Amino acid sequence: MAALFCGAALFPGLFFSFRRILRNTWTDWSDADVTAVSERLLSAVHASLATAAGVTVVSSCRDVMTDSHWLVNSFVLFGAPYMLFDIYAMYLNHRHTQEGSQTPSRRSLHAFRAFLLRDWMLVLHHLVLVFIFLPITLFFRRGLGDFFIGCLFLTELSTPFISVGKILIQLHLDDTKLYRINGLVALLTFFTCRILLFPFMYWMYGRHASVPLHRVAFHLPLHCNLGNLLLLAPQVYWFGLLLRKAQRLYRRTRKSD
Template identity: 55%
Template sequence: MWKVVASGVVVFPGLFWALRRLLPRVYCHWNDADVVLVSERLVSSVHALMATAAGVVIVASCWNNVIHDRHWLATDFVVYYGVPYMTYDIVAMYLSHYHRFRVKGHEEYQQHSLRTIGSFVRREFLLVLHHIALLTILLPVTLFSRKDQGDFFIGCLFLTEVSTPFVSLGKILIQLGLQEGSVHKANGGMVLLTFFLCRIALFPFMYWMYGRHYSLALHTVPAHLPLATNLGSCCILAPQLYWFILLCRKGYRLYQRSRQASPTGGAKDN
């Protein structure tokens, strides 16, 4: 019973509900879109910190034998927190989308409908697809297809959440009007660093660890893995590369804007 009460089915929606009622009391000038956005991002950060902690524990426990070493968190965290969070987050993202366009005065957003849901799916198609893929692919693989092997690699996948708190903090700082401060700039650097290390470089690292276990050169590892494993890795990695490119472009634009706005930049332009 206690596992159900403490699971993500209760924790994440409950925290989201509590934040939606607490934040307007602290920031009275925020509208519904502001409150929902920050609530969603804070809950996302909580889940990311939990996933990161679980990933660190699993990776450290299974380091010696990346194929056969086991840790109970590899399965339990997915069941009790991963799946509930991904399901909750789709709803939370939709609510953020809905309130954002409702505040902007779009007539069709005066009430929830299939039209508003369709608009959300079209605008956030890649994110929605990412969540659904994790629910329909990662969950069955974690629970049924691994044959009690590879907990180390499940722990590595948990570590992809390392960058999430920094991404969320960036959006919250913008919401607070602090996007021109040094904290936002430093956080932007952390976003790029953690995203690259834990969402992109992590995949060659996992292949290298697999190769180390079987005494294989890194470039020969894909040939020793099932096609489904390689395709699954590519399907997870591809959107990460796309989002990383978008983050780099955004960071470059912010850098250029900051440089032009600075006294040195202005003098140089003249």
């Protein structure tokens, strides 16, 4: 439980510290600007820690089913407060962005409803990780599959690059070479660690069980396949959004040239 309390103290503390530092550094920024960058910095910190945990676990497990690592359960507990707090941080960012001439109570209610309508998939993804993925990891795996949990940690590898891209936009650096390179790295890491990762995990299990890759899905219990599909589906959707954004940037760059 110490990991849970550490996460509950660290992530809100970092967020509010980022806000204070940014507000004092960029005095011309609005609350929306400060909150947006703080939320992205917090996301990058969590993602970097998750990636480091994933690399440690995956590189330590030789047997993909039976080898265990203490970091798996500890990091799941440590990261759970981030998932819940990040929902609040995203809402706060949305509320500051949408503030208008309404009364505060009506404005907050409207912003919350608009936030859920706009980011329902991301909110649902966070809630699924906390209320479904966490109990399964801690209580229902019977100590098996730490390797695959480590692989799921690695899905966060692309997040720091996505966060850096949004911060560069905030700094009006979205016409720079750095922004384009960062965007390309974000696309490659997202595709590798959030899309290709799933067939890789099936292939690794197939090697363990001596099952051909095309037969692995039929060899696994239905709930395992459904769980992987539930995690993969939003990644495919978000990757499509990234591709459309990259296409618009490419067209804009060609016109400027």
